[in-house]
Amino acid sequence: MxxxxxxxxxxxxxxxxxxxxxxxxxxxxxxxxxxxxxxxxxxxxxxxxxxxxxxxxxxxxxxxxxxxxxxxxxxxxxxxxGLAPAPGTAERAVFLRWLTFLAANFYSTYAISDKPGRFYEDPSGHDMLVRGALARRRALWQLMEAQVEPAPYLCGANMNVLDIYTAMMSHWSPGRAWFKANCPVLAQSVARTEAHDVVARVFARNFDD
Incomplete structure (x- = not known):
């Protein structure tokens, strides 16, 4: 294929x-x-x-x-x-929850901050939209930080696409320094994911932070 x-x-x-x-x-x-x-x-x-x-x-x-x-x-x-927990398991429920959480909540904030003119035509309001999106993003990360219990990956013993999705987004605004300082539980799990040789190779050609 x-x-x-x-x-x-x-x-x-x-x-x-x-x-x-x-x-x-x-x-x-x-x-x-x-x-x-x-x-x-x-x-x-x-x-x-x-x-x-x-x-x-x-x-x-x-x-x-x-x-x-x-x-x-x-x-x-x-x-x-083996990149997703088996259907019907508790791990699958956690997996689906947080994968959807990231897609539904985080992405909307980037849609606003990347191109605020799509939501409000007057440039005088763009900075306000960008600041609001950033504040929302930080709050979402901290909500996830408070509720996820890695073991050692985000929903069990094995790395899956949720771990990769989270690791990717951790490189975006508000940035890795903020992420590591404010979300240590997530950051530790992300570090484990990024230590995988394939993940490390792909991320190295995509991120320089």
């Missing part, structure tokens, strides 16, 4: 890139940054009119968007990779 991943360094495509490497699936990476004018934006718009990465073209030509949906699809398509 061969996939085509549309993405950009350091963005939400990193988690899908990492999982494709972990499961050993053949894939082609197509640069498609939503932050670059010209060819890359046009390329992305053709597969996702929302201009968001990642977008994944499946071997049969089907286009998938939404990072959490793609991750779940890959865990179902490659169950032997």
């Amino acid at each position: 061969s996939f085509t991943l549309y993405g950009a360094p350091g963005t939400g495509s990193v988690c899908v890139e990492t999982v494709l490497e972990l499961i050993g699936a053949g894939f082609r990476f197509v640069p498609a940054s939503p932050f670059e004018d010209g060819e890359e934006v046009a390329r992305l718009k053709a597969v996702n009119p929302l201009l968001q990465v990642p977008a994944l073209e499946l071997p049969d030509g089907t286009i998938m968007t939404e990072s959490a949906a793609i991750l779940l699809y890959l865990t179902e398509t490659y169950p032997d990779a």
